[in-house]
Amino acid sequence: MILIADSGSTNAAWYLVNPGGESIRFETEGYNPYYVNQDYIVQSLKKNLPGNIHPTRIRAVHFYGAGCMLDKTPVMESALQTVFPGAKVHAAIDLLGAARALLGREPGFAAILGTGTNTCIYDGDKIVHNIDSLGYMLGDEGSGTYIGKKLLQEYLRDFMPEPVSGKFREYAGLTADEIMDRVYNQSLSNRFCAGFAEFAGEHIHIPYLYGIVKSAFTDFFSNLVSQYPEYQQYAFNCLGSVGYHFKDILEEVSHEFKMPLGKIIQSPMQGLALYHSG
Secondary structure (H helix, E strand, O other): OEEEEEEOOOEEEEEEEOOOOOOEEEEEEOOOOOOOOHHHHHHHHHHHOOOOOOHHHOOEEEEEEOOOOOOOHHHHHHHHHHHOOOOEEEEEEHHHHHHHHHHOOOOEEEEEEOOOEEEEEEOOOOEEEOOOOOHHHHOOOOOHHHHHHHHHHHHHOOOOOOOHHHHHHHHHOOOHHHHHHHHHOOOOHHHHHHOOHHHHHHOOOOHHHHHHHHHHHHHHHHHOHHHOOOHHHOOEEEEOHHHHHOHHHHHHHHHHOOOOEEEEEOOOHHHHHHHHHO
16 A cells, blocks of 8 residues: 655645455544654644555555655654554655646656745756745745735735725734744744735735735746746646646746746645656
């Protein structure tokens, strides 16, 4: 049995490929080794595994996760090995999983637009060019966190027009001091900020909010996508909830940058299952 995981910083989707029986899908919280340690990952996984998943029967685990850079891969692999002692464990950055899900064994351009952002040129096997997204503090343009931060900035500075600010106040349910505390004094502030991208999605018919999202995607293309040499020769392929739910705006910006639109998918599981079963 092969267990495949696609983990952002907020949620992780898991898919058990069982050739002799029913395949199983389930979710846990996301595990980014830059934000959570090995013990946390082990305890959380053990607690959240479904009862019909037997860890000792898993023969291979392919984990694609946000933050699984080379220096953090051992942390993730060690945690997974503890939970699945009989499995061959492989952990890699979520961007590689996105590229394999979107492109299989064909070369091309692949991006992630979820809680965070990432982009690459893929040669059909590995990533050959990546411009660092710099994370949510310094970059991650176009991501849910980037959109959420912009909304919080506008709201806290009283730049957000009525009646949008009234709707946002009700949606947030927090005072300005409580928002600042969540951002600066509590853990996983990237998840907190990204949660407000859902507000934009619920009210995207409002021109102001449409403009916020389009501006975020324009920054994404300006600062990341268009910086790849000859980027317009590639189709724009994207994985992630933000890209998927704001597909129409993403397509508009992609056309403005003269980059043809390719696949826009929310989940990599079907593509990854095909990749690892082939």
